Amino acid sequence: MAKLFTGHDPNHIHAVLGFLSLLHLMFRLAQFASTGRLFPSEEPLAVSLACLGVHVLLHSSSFLLPLPARRNFRSPMIWPEFRAHNAVFSIRQCIGTGVALCTEAALRQVTAPGGASSWMPSVLGASPAMVLQCASALVRLAVVLAAAQLAAEVTRKMGNSEHRTTNAMPYPATASATDVQNTKVFYRQCQFHATTLALVGSSDFAFLPLYGLESAPFMMTLVRKGLASSLGYHAVYSTGLIIPYLVFTAAKKLEMVSLSLNGNLARMARVKGGHSHNAIWPAILLCHTVVTSALAATPTGAKVLLNLAHLATFIVTVQHFWEAKWMLLPTTKQEKDCNPAQGEEATAQQQDTKENHHAERQNQLAPANTNKKREQHKQQSNKQALLISTDPIVAFGVVALFGAIGTGIALDSRRIAGDL
Numbered sequence: 275m276a277k278l279f280t281g282h283d284p285n286h287i288h289a290v291l292g293f294l295s296l297l298h299l300m301f302r303l304a305q306f307a308s309t310g311r312l313f314p315s316e317e318p319l320a321v322s323l324a325c326l327g328v329h330v331l332l333h334s335s336s337f338l339l340p341l342p343a344r345r346n347f348r349s350p351m352i353w354p355e356f357r358a359h360n361a362v363f364s365i366r367q368c369i370g371t372g373v374a375l376c377t378e379a380a381l382r383q384v385t386a387p388g389g390a391s392s393w394m395p396s397v398l399g400a401s402p403a404m405v406l407q408c409a410s411a412l413v414r415l416a417v418v419l420a421a422a423q424l425a426a427e428v429t430r431k432m433g434n435s436e437h438r439t440t441n442a443m444p445y446p447a448t449a450s451a452t453d454v455q456n457t458k459v460f461y462r463q464c465q466f467h468a469t470t471l472a473l474v475g476s477s478d479f480a481f482l483p484l485y486g487l488e489s490a491p492f493m494m495t496l497v498r499k500g501l502a503s504s505l506g507y508h509a510v511y512s513t514g515l516i517i518p519y520l521v522f523t524a525a526k527k528l529e530m531v532s533l534s535l536n537g538n539l540a541r542m543a544r545v546k547g548g549h550s551h552n553a554i555w556p557a558i559l560l561c562h563t564v565v566t567s568a569l570a571a572t573p574t575g576a577k578v579l580l581n582l583a584h585l586a587t588f589i590v591t592v593q594h595f596w597e598a599k600w601m602l603l604p605t606t607k608q609e610k611d612c613n614p615a616q617g618e619e620a621t622a623q624q625q626d627t628k629e630n631h632h633a634e635r636q637n638q639l640a641p642a643n644t645n646k647k648r649e650q651h652k653q654q655s656n657k658q659a660l661l662i663s664t665d666p667i668v669a670f671g672v673v674a675l676f677g678a679i680g681t682g683i684a685l686d687s688r689r690i691a692g693d694l
Contacts, residue, residue, distance in 0.1 A: 283338065283339060284338065287335050287338070288332070288335040288336060288338060288339060291328060291331050291332040291335055292332055292492070294328050294332075295328055295329050295332050295488060296488075296492075298325050298328060298329070299484065299485060299488070302481065303517075306478070306521060306524075310525070311478055312477070312478040312481055312482075312521075313371075313375060313477045313478060313481070315378070315379075315382065319375060319376065319379045322372075322375050322477075323372055323375065323376075326368045326371055326372050326375075326481075327368075329364060329365075329368050329484060329488070330365055330368050332488075333360065333361035333364050333365055334361070336357055336361060336491070337357070337361075341353055341354050341357065346444075347442065347444060348444055349444055349497050349503070349504055350443055350444055350493070350494050350497055350504050350507045350508075351494050351497050351498045352491055352494045352495065352498065354432050355428060355429065355432035355433040356491075356494075357491070358428040358432065359425055359428055359429075360487060360490065360491055362421050362424045362425050362428065363421060363425070363468070363483075363487055364484060364487045364488060365421075366417055366418065366421040366469075366472050367468065367471070367472050367480060367481065367483050367484050367487065368484070369414075369417050369472075370414050370417060370418075370471070370472035370473065370475070370480040371472075371477050371480040371481040373410055373413050373414050373417070374410070374414075374475070374476055374477035374480050375477045376410075377406055377407065377410040378476070378477055380406050381403055381406055381407075384402040384403050384406065385403060411474070411559055411563075414472065414473050414474070415473060415555060415556060415559055417472070418469060418472055418473045418551075418555050419551060419552060419555060421472075422469075422551035422552075422555070423551075440458065440461050440462065440465070444504050445457075445504060445508065446503065446504050446505040446508075448505070448600055449508075449600050450600065453597070453600040456597040457508065457512070457597070457598070460512070460515070460594050460597070461515070462541065462545070463537075463538075463541060464483070464486060464515045464518075466537050466538075466540045466541040466544070467483075467518070467533070467537035468483035468486070468487070469540065469555070470533055470536050470537040470540060470558060471483060471518070471533065471537075473555060473558060473559060473562075474532070474533070474536070474558070474559060474562040475529070475533060476527075476529060478521075478525070479518070479521075479522075479529070479533065482517060482518035482521055483518060485514040485515070485517040485518070486511060486514035486515035486517070486518075487514075488514070489510050489511050489513070489514035490507075490511050490514070492510075493506065493507040493510050493511060494507065505601060508601055509598075509601040512594070512598050512601065516591060516594055516595070519587055519590060519591045519594075520591060522584075522587045523584065523587050523588050523591060526580065526584050527580075528569060528576055528580055529566070530580065530583045530584065530587065531565065531569060531576070531579045531580055531582075531583045532561075532562050532565040532566050532569070533562075534583050534586060534587065535561075535565060535583075536558045536561055536562050536565070539558065539561065540554050540555070540558050543557075
């Protein structure tokens with residue numbers, strides 16, 4: 275545990291916030307298993323918002339820590355562009371969840387008998403509930419568009435248009451070109467679904483992408499500390515990304531139909547159509563409004579579509595588990611991490627990696643006691659060799675754990691609904 279702390283973290287503020295965030299993520303899954311909701315309506319709004327505030331503070335405090343200026347293309351480690359992107363997208367999810375929580379709490383009040391007239395009159399003939407929903411939608415749309423603009427600005431100032439954050443991520447040698455391509459497609463799909471959830475998802479669903487968003491920097495930290503390899507990173511990160519789909523499968527809520535449809539539409543419009551974010555997300559908001567209104571007007575058709583969406587989500591989940599089987603393949607000490615997208619830049623980046631590691635050792639180790647430093651480096655190499663050999667076991671354990679959690683969630687939610 276001592277290796278997870280650094281002298282660059284004043285009073286271990288970032289470490290404590292990270293621990294609290296991890297506890298909160300686990301607590302919400304347990305909450306869902308017991309009540310069928312990540313944020314039950316009985317929970318005080320102030321408590322829910324305070325919990326979200328911990329995640330916002332976590333990503334804000336990450337900027338207190340120094341990072342190597344250059345990206346390491348040989349191992350998944352945090353670099354400035356990734357840190358900024360991750361903070362933007364995570365805070366986007368927190369704000370989207372917070373707005374959804376406030377809207378849901380206000381709707382419960384205005385829909386109660388006599389609850390609206392005392393503090394919120396109708397506007398232009400629209401009911402208070404409609405006014406609340408429209409205001410919430412506009413705020414969340416502004417947040418999504420602002421996050422997209424901030425991310426683009428981060429890429430322009432810190433990044434590389436050819437080697438983007440996800441598509442240039444290092445992969446272990448055990449991953450074939452097909453495995454890498456399938457994993458990249460899944461990662462890209464999750465990015466568009468995460469934005470869709472931040473825009474139009476309920477508070478429960480808008481929160482779910484944080485499992486993937488916050489598992490990535492945590493695993494990158496472990497890689498930098500020598501406690502994980504790229505194989506372990508991809509296994510845990512993929513598990514964090516698959517959690518929303520497990521919850522979708524268990525919850526079986528009507529909004530799944532619109533969320534699944536619009537997430538895929540956004541991906542096609544951006545990846546294949548090349549349309550801008552400013553055009554895509556307002557269109558998705560409008561499409562979501564139309565779809566949900568149509569579903570509300572046709573209960574029978576809504577039930578059929580819900581079953582189809584539930585089946586599609588289940589198929590996507592099983593498909594990803596099947597495509598991720600390469601993460602369970604054994605590796606050896608001689609097999610180094612590779613990046614198929616890197617191509618001829620490997621030689622140049624090796625020198626950059628050496629410079630980054632040298633700078634870190636200079637900051638963390640005293641200039642004296644050279645023999646002691648060599649012994650520590652030797653011990654670290656031995657630990658890394660053991661780690662690489664046990665990564666598949668860790669990956670299998672993580673996948674099996676969340677698979678069991680997902681199964682338990684599904685059974686318990688059915689019990690709550692009276693289906694079992």
